[in-house]
Every structure is written in C-alpha cells, then in structure tokens.
Amino acid sequence: MAIRALISDFGGVLTTPLLGSFLAFQDQTGIPAETLGRAMQRIAERDGEHPLFELERGRLAEAEFLGLLREELEPDLGHEPELHRFSEIYFEALDPNEPMINLMRDLKARGYRMALLTNNVREWEPLWRAMLPVDEIFEVVVDSAFAGIRKPDPEIYELTLERLGGGIGPAECLFVDDVEDNIATARNLGMRAVHFRSNEQAISEIEAALG
Incomplete structure (x- = not known):
C-alpha cells in the first residue's frame, strides 16, 4: 500500500x-x-x-x-x-536540524499529508514552535502535553491518525522517531517506520520507503 x-x-x-x-x-x-x-x-x-x-x-x-x-x-x-x-x-543547546526540516518541507510540496507527533511540555510550546515553521509544514500537530497521553502509548498514534482524517490507515503512514520504543509501537500498529540515527541514514530510508 x-x-x-x-x-x-x-x-x-x-x-x-x-x-x-x-x-x-x-x-x-x-x-x-x-x-x-x-x-x-x-x-x-x-x-x-x-x-x-x-x-x-x-x-x-x-x-x-x-x-x-x-x-x-x-x-x-x-x-x-x-x-x-x-x-x-x-x-539554548538545541538547534534546528535543517536537512530534516528541508526534507519535511519537500515532502509537503510533493503532496504527502504531514503530521508532527511530539512528547513535549505545555509551557515549552512557544519555545519549540519558534525553532521551525511548524504550521507551514505540518497540517496536524499532536503534542503529548495537550493530548494527555505520550508516546509510546498507542492511543496518541491513533489520535494522530484520527486528526489526519481522510481515511488514512496505519499502513499508509511512515513514522519517523529517534526512540526505539516509539518506533516499536508504530510498527505494532501497522505503520512503516524509520528509526532516526543520522540525517544521511534517515533521509535515505525515508526516500526508499516512499518509493
């Protein structure tokens, strides 16, 4: 699929x-x-x-x-x-990862539906949103601190699918994360997944998965 x-x-x-x-x-x-x-x-x-x-x-x-x-x-x-x-x-110690941000922007332009799923802190929302053009790239943003659930709980993945809408099922999603437990849940739900370890590795695996 x-x-x-x-x-x-x-x-x-x-x-x-x-x-x-x-x-x-x-x-x-x-x-x-x-x-x-x-x-x-x-x-x-x-x-x-x-x-x-x-x-x-x-x-x-x-x-x-x-x-x-x-x-x-x-x-x-x-x-x-x-x-x-x-x-x-x-x-102060965190910087935007420009190669991955540019890839996400490109995938948006290529017509893929884009969602951001983050374990985060309610009070930090203005800080992390200031680091990249979130709303330009992602049509859906699911933040654990506002959802009341966090990865790797399957419910937050299901919530993300629900908010994407359009009848998109797990098998039609590619999930990207740097935490193995989060990757495991995505795969258990039927999503394809890329475990981020480096820009070169992740970009190559994402492009291969997208065909």
Whole structure:
C-alpha cells in the first residue's frame, strides 16, 4: 500500500540530539545527568509515576516538576539546587536540524499529508514552535502535553491518525522517531517506520520507503 502520510517526531529528529541539552544542563548547573536521572527514578518509585512522563502528559506543571526535583536533589547535593533556568538552558543547546526540516518541507510540496507527533511540555510550546515553521509544514500537530497521553502509548498514534482524517490507515503512514520504543509501537500498529540515527541514514530510508 502506498504511503500517503508522514508522521514525524520533533526533538532529536527535527532538532540536534536532545543529549546535548542535558549535557549543557549538567555543565551549567554542576548536577551530573546520572544524579538527575536517579532523582527522577526515586520520585517515580515513591509516587508511582515518572515525573518527566507526567510533565509530558500535562499532568504536572513545569514549576511542580522542578519543585519535585529540587526537593529530591537537595540531600544528594547538600544544598537546594537552582533549576529555574532548566528550559532556557535546554533550548539554548538545541538547534534546528535543517536537512530534516528541508526534507519535511519537500515532502509537503510533493503532496504527502504531514503530521508532527511530539512528547513535549505545555509551557515549552512557544519555545519549540519558534525553532521551525511548524504550521507551514505540518497540517496536524499532536503534542503529548495537550493530548494527555505520550508516546509510546498507542492511543496518541491513533489520535494522530484520527486528526489526519481522510481515511488514512496505519499502513499508509511512515513514522519517523529517534526512540526505539516509539518506533516499536508504530510498527505494532501497522505503520512503516524509520528509526532516526543520522540525517544521511534517515533521509535515505525515508526516500526508499516512499518509493
């Protein structure tokens, strides 16, 4: 069955790798990424939900998320950490991935239906939208923080298909993401998928899938 629609991730596909943002946060705050990860895991074990995932589902406000982290990190660090610049540092270290953005623009011009499916943060919407011409390229944008569900939950993929409309089914979609779990869900639903690892690899595989 021919591909009619492309569904793309945002961070790590249409931007430089997200790891750079977390390393920048580590460099500027002195808080090791491992320490941050352990703090979030302890919160998850205590509260039953991972705080980052709850942030991306829109169930936690950014200020609440940072407050939880601040309290959890204080015993490890011996002082209350300054986290108020988290989003500023994160986005300062992130750049648009122009080759992939140009490909998406070209696919739109070639007549493919285009959707953006992102796990994101409600308060960050103006920041990430400012990085690329979202509405010029994508007719559908599904943001986990507003949908209340996040990848790899199948429901958010199904919601994206529903919003694309036009009777487009999973087999007519090509999904692009940099996270293996997200790719696995897309394939389980019957979508074709490209696991983004580099521009050269992803662009080649996307063009091959589109025929």
